[in-house]
Amino acid sequence: MSLPENLTDAQVSAVRRAAAELLPQCQEFLASLIKIDTTNPPGRNYLECAHLIGDTLSSLGYTVEYVDVPTEQLPTLAPTGAGLPRTNVIGRLAGSAGMAGSTLHLNGHFDVVPVGVEANWTHPPFGAEVHNGRMYGRGASDMKGGIAAQIFAVEAVKKAGLALKGDVEQSGVVDEETTGNHNAGMGFLIDNGYINASKIDAIVITEPLNTTNVCCGHRGTIWGTLTFHGRLSHGSMPSLGVNALHHACAFIQLATTTLGPQLAKRTDTSVIPSxxxxxxxxxxxxxxxxxxxxxxDVARVSFDRRLVPGETLAGAREEIFGVLKTLKSTPGYEALNWSYDEDYATEATWVAPDQPISRVFRDAIKTVTGQEAGIVTSPGSDDQRFPVHSLQPPIEATIIYGPGCISQAHIADESIDLENELKVGIEVMALAIARFLGVE
Known part of the structure; x- marks a missing residue:
């Protein structure tokens, strides 16, 4: 796909003006999203939130589909979900060009992490209160703000009097925060054919990475657990036993002192924060x-291994196993016995930053903010991994752009700046969507 034509100056002005006029409506919708407690785990009130998104899309002319995860699959796809239902929502808006037009899929997750100790919050975590131009609440930045912005970005194009030639798909999904090699959200949609690789030309996931950055990838991850097996004995006669806890602690120390310095030398300067x-x-x-x-006689140690592009899961595992082999050959640890399990693993992801979808967002950022767009890598994994790694054929044109700042994710008093982040995000997305899909 070649780089789409530029919008005219008049079209740009009309879209930006429409985005500003729609900000109060977008703000109201975001407040409604935040006020629904979708804490995950366990995954509360998913159905209510999915229908709020779906009803909004329906009122804006989308054809809406709700995708429920079958109950019998919940233990596998949502093991921390306590059996609560999982409902995703997809809205589709046809463009004027019919089958000849491109299709852009906009995606966000509406589950949020737990609030932690509520006493540490100055503002109610599900209150959506506004103070000094910022809206506070769990999910304000991560990432109900992104869902609100992606919906109203399309509305800004329409309000500007422009008809999109290509089709728009909007999805709100669950369980991004509890991740998994397969999950009940984006993973389920892809595994079951709701995301059509032959039809969709690009995907934008509206996670917050700062409104002046286009994110083209994320670090790889292994969440693993090593179980060390020993032999019970009375505490007064430790020599009769094999202390699994001693073995676990020795492994932690050896891995930290040997692997730690090596990993610190492997860096990717595109990752934010530094x-x-x-x-x-x-x-x-x-x-x-x-x-x-x-x-x-048993000790378990869990670890979080983050990989930069250039590293592989196989290589990271081999380094862990190498430490274990070294420890087992150390005098006093010949009885070392262990088993290895992974809860989650994903390769590091990077897509080409010169693709049309990335270019139109970079150009839109420059237009709206006056700054050259950064091309960055996310510090953690996100739902980009599913279309890039799980789809066949993969949708390499999958990027991350959304309002808000990643430093707000998962903290007490999470918030989003309504003028400088939410409105800017709407403007950038609207201009990029209009240019990518074409207008008439």
């Missing part, structure tokens, strides 16, 4: 024993 640019290995959970007066 603190996330190096490959990393973090040990996050450790458990063992059932009572204080027995040497434990």
């Amino acid at each position: 603190e996330a640019r190096a490959a990393s290995l973090a040990f996050t959970m450790l458990s063992s024993g059932t009572n204080i007066n027995s040497v434990p």
Whole structure:
């Protein structure tokens, strides 16, 4: 696909003016989204939120489809969901060019992470209160703000009096926050044919990476658990046992001292924030024993391994196994016995930044903000991995752009700047969508 023609100056002005006029309506819709507690886990009120999105799309002329995950698949696809239902929503808006037009798919997840200790919040986490130009609430930036912006970006094009030649698809999905190699959200839509690789020309996922950046990829991830197996003994006679906890701690120390310095040298300067640019290995959970007066025969240590582009899952696993082999050959650890499991793994992802979908967003950012767009990598994985890695054929033209700032994700008093982030995001998306799909 060649780079689409530029919009005229009059069209650009009309779209930006329409985006500003629609901001109060978008703000009201975002507040309604935030006020629905969709905390995941376990995944509360998904049906209510999906229907709020679907009803809004329907009122704007979309054909709406709700996609329910079959109950019998919930234990596999939503293991932390306590059996609660999973409903995704897709809206489709036909363009004027019919089958000859391009199709752009806009995607956002409406589940949010837990609020943590509510006393740490200055503003109610599901109150959607506005103070000093910022709307506060869980999901304001990550990423109900993105869903609101993607819907009203299309409305800005229409309000400007322009008819899109190509088709628009909008999806609101669940369970991005609890991820998984397959999940009940974007993964389910792709695995079951709701995302059509032969029809869709590009996908934009509206996660917050700062409104002046186009994100073309994310770091790879392994969430793994090593279980060390020992032999029970009385706490007063530890020599009769094999202490699994000692083995787990020795492994943590050896991996930290040997792998840590190596990983710190592997960096990707496109990753934001700068603190996330190096490959990393973090040990996050450790458990063992059932009572204080027995040497434990089982110890579990979980880790979070982040990969930069150029690393592979196979290589990262081999490094972990290499530390284990080294430890087992160390005097005093000959009895080392372990098993390995992964909860989640995804390769690092990077798509070409010179594709038309990336170029139109970069140009729109320059038009709206006056700044050259950054081309960045996300510090964590996101739903980009599904169309790039799971679809056949893959949709390589999958990028991330949304309003808000990643530093707001998962924190207490999460918020979004309504003027400088939400409105800017609507304007950028509207101009990029109009140019990518063409207007008349």
